[in-house]
Amino acid sequence: MKKILLLILILVITVAGWFAWRYLQPPEVDAGFASGNGRVEAVQVDISTKIAGRVEGVYALEGDLVEANQKLAKIDTNQLHAQLLRYEADVASAQSQVASANAGIAQAKAEKLLAEQELTRAKELIKQNNISKETYDTRMSTVTVANANVEAAEALKISRLRSVDAANAVVEEVQTQIDDATLFAPTIGRVLYRLAEPGEVLGSGGKVLTLIDLSDVYMEIFLPTAQAHRIEMGAQARVKLDVLDVAIPATVSFVSPESQYTPKQVETATEREKLMFRVKVRIPQELVLQHIDKVKTGVRGVAYIRLSTVDGESAPKWPDFLNKLPANYTVDTDSER
Numbered sequence: 192m193k194k195i196l197l198l199i200l201i202l203v204i205t206v207a208g209w210f211a212w213r214y215l216q217p218p219e220v221d222a223g224f225a226s227g228n229g230r231v232e233a234v235q236v237d238i239s240t241k242i243a244g245r246v247e248g249v250y251a252l253e254g255d256l257v258e259a260n261q262k263l264a265k266i267d268t269n270q271l272h273a274q275l276l277r278y279e280a281d282v283a284s285a286q287s288q289v290a291s292a293n294a295g296i297a298q299a300k301a302e303k304l305l306a307e308q309e310l311t312r313a314k315e316l317i318k319q320n321n322i323s324k325e326t327y328d329t330r331m332s333t334v335t336v337a338n339a340n341v342e343a344a345e346a347l348k349i350s351r352l353r354s355v356d357a358a359n360a361v362v363e364e365v366q367t368q369i370d371d372a373t374l375f376a377p378t379i380g381r382v383l384y385r386l387a388e389p390g391e392v393l394g395s396g397g398k399v400l401t402l403i404d405l406s407d408v409y410m411e412i413f414l415p416t417a418q419a420h421r422i423e424m425g426a427q428a429r430v431k432l433d434v435l436d437v438a439i440p441a442t443v444s445f446v447s448p449e450s451q452y453t454p455k456q457v458e459t460a461t462e463r464e465k466l467m468f469r470v471k472v473r474i475p476q477e478l479v480l481q482h483i484d485k486v487k488t489g490v491r492g493v494a495y496i497r498l499s500t501v502d503g504e505s506a507p508k509w510p511d512f513l514n515k516l517p518a519n520y521t522v523d524t525d526s527e528r
Contacts, residue, residue: 223507225422226495227412227470231432233488234407236380238400240266241371246391249399253385256483257376257402264387264399266372275365282358289355292348299344303337310334374399378406379480405486409444409473412494419468421498422446428472429513432492438513440478443496445471472496478517 244266251263313330316322380402387399410430414422422443430439447469472494479486495513500506 223498223500224495225414225418225498226493227414228491229410229412229494230491231408231410231430231474231486231488233380233409234404235383236377236402236404237398238263238374238376238402239396239398240264240374240393241395242266242271242368243393243395243397244268244270244372246387246389246393246399248389249385249387251382251385251400253382255382257380257382259376259378261376262373263376264374266374266393268369268372271365271369271372275362275369278358278362278365282355282362285351285355285358289348289351292344292351296341296344296348299337299340303334303341306330306333306337376402378402378404379483380404380406381486403488405479405483406476407473408476408479408486408488409471410441410492410494411469411471413467414470414496415467416450418498419446419470421501422470422496423499426496426499428494428496429509430472430474430492430494431513432490434490435492437515437517438495439474440516441472441474441494443470444473445469470494470496482517 247265247267249264251257251261257263310330310333313322313327317324317327382400383403384401385399386401387393387397393399424443424446426443428441428443430441432439450466450468452466497507497509
C-alpha cells in the first residue's frame with residue numbers, strides 16, 4: 192500500500208512539474224521573431240554635490256517621484272556669500288582704478304597738446320632767429336615725452352581693464368559655486384536612495400540622492416549570432432512581463448557590436464550559449480509617463496523582437512498574445528509594417 196501511495200505521489204509531482212514547466216515556457220512564436228529573457232531596467236543617476244560643504248536641506252524622500260529640474264537638495268552657502276561680497280568690492284576697486292587711468296590719459300593728452308603747440312610756435316620763432324636751437328630741441332623733446340606719456344597712460348588703462356576682468360571672473364566663479372550648491376533633478380525619476388541628511392558635511396562629489404531615470408526604461412536580452420545579425424536599430428519589439436497580461440511595445444535601441452559571454456543570471460532558450468550579443472529594447476517614454484506610478488525596475492519577462500526579412504519575404508505578423516497592448520496606447524501602423 193505504501194509503495195502504491197509513493198508511486199501515485201511521484202506521478203502527481205511529475206505531472207505537476209510538467210504542467211508548471213509548460214506554463215513557464217514562453218509561447219512559441221514565428222521564426223521571424225527573436226526572444227530572450229530579461230528584466231526591466233533603468234539608468235541610475237547619482238545626485239552629487241560639486242562643492243564641499245554642509246548639507247542645508249534635502250527635499251525628497253526615498254520613493255518620491257521627482258520631475259526634471261525639481262529642487263532636491265541644497266548645500267550651505269553662507270561662507271560663499273561672504274566671499275562674493277569681498278570679490279564684488281574688488282571689482283568696484285578695480286573699476287575705480289580704470290577711472291583713474293582715464294583721468295591719467297586725459298592729462299597726458301592735454302600735456303601732449305600743449306607740447307605740440309609750443310613746438311609749432313618754436314618752429315616759427317627759430318625761423319626768425321628769436322629762440323635758440325637749444326630751446327627748439329627742448330620743445331621737440333617735450334613732444335616726444337608727451338607722446339610716450341600718452342602711450343603709457345593708455346597701456347595702464349588696458350592693465351586696469353584686465354584687472355576688472357580678473358575680478359569679475361572671480362565673482363563669476365564664486366557665483367557659479369553658489370548656484371551649484373542647489374541640486375536639481377536632471378530628469379524625471381524616482382528616488383531610490385537618500386544618502387545624506389541635513390547637517391552632514393560632504394566633500395566635493397559627495398552623493399546626496401540616487402534616482403532611477405524613468406525617461407529611459409529598457410530591457411536587455413542576449414541573442415545568438417544567427418538572430419543578432421538580423422536585428423536592425425529601431426526594430427519593433429514587444430516586452431511581455433510575468434506580472435502583466437498585456438504586451439508592452441518597444442523598439443531596439445542598441446545592438447552590441449561584439450559578442451560576449453552570457454551573464455550567469457541570464458537564461459537562454461538553448462541551455463545558455465556561451466557567446467551572445469547584448470541587445471537593448473527601449474520602452475517609449477510616453478508609455479512610461481502614462482503609467483509612471485506603476486513602473487518598477489527589476490520585473491522579469493521576455494522581450495520579443497521582429498527580425499529583418501530576407502530574400503524578399505514579407506514581415507511576420509505579431510501573434511495574438513503580443514497584440515494585446517496597454518489601454519489608450521496605439522502603435523504607429525506605418526512603423527509596424
